[in-house]
Amino acid sequence: MILFHPYGIVISGGATLGEGVIIRQQVTIGNKGSGKNAEQCPIIGDNVDIGAGAKIIGGVVIGENSKIGANAVVTKSFPPNSILVGVPAKNISKVSD
Template sequence: MPAHPLRALREDVAAVKRRDPAARSTAEILLAYSGMHAVWAYRVAHRWWLSPGLKLPARLLSQFARARTGVEIHPGARIGRRLVIDHGMSVVIGETAVIGNDVLIYHGVTLGGKERRGDAKRHPTVGDDVVIGAGAKLIGDISIGAHSVVGANAVVTKDFPEHSVLTGVPAENRARRG
């Protein structure tokens, strides 16, 4: 069940403070963090998307947020709590993407579809507590297990289990050390 909007806002601010050492104050996060603005707009657009007759306004809001933040989140995506999009620019999250709780996404990340299949699931599912590095591309109806790390510029096109460390093109699971 989603958190109350004010509680969710507090959770988001706390998540940014926890994940971004450059975050100096609550005011700075509220006013200047475009990744957070994109997530907050997504939440409104997602509610509209689920309401009959509001799909067009939902898409318009998502496109307005994209123009303002550089982050495109389709209102049909399903996103858990405390998502942090650090630096934000050029992040794309597709319509059937599913993102768990406590996920950190850096700039230039794509959670994209691989083929046109109407309303079928065609975008990635990302588990809880996953970090996705700058420029990574996760393509297709794939699953990334919880507590995984996707390295910068990795291209992921197949499923990986929990606690994976994914690097390369195409991405392979590298053993964790320590």
């Protein structure tokens, strides 16, 4: 894991992060709900690049080598090599080799 400007980052204890994940400031990776109403936590694949202020919430899976834009809100799963932006996040392209 690589942390650029590691301020205001929240990562749920149940989250799974792959190798080489890049996380920037103000990122939240967490479950949805609380207590007995809490849902599963995110699973982040290897080499995912997470932009500043992005939120990844709930039992989602982010495929390896994906890029998540600044301030994106991810509430569903996406395949490897996705480029995700917006609120809610949408897959706008594929990471090229």
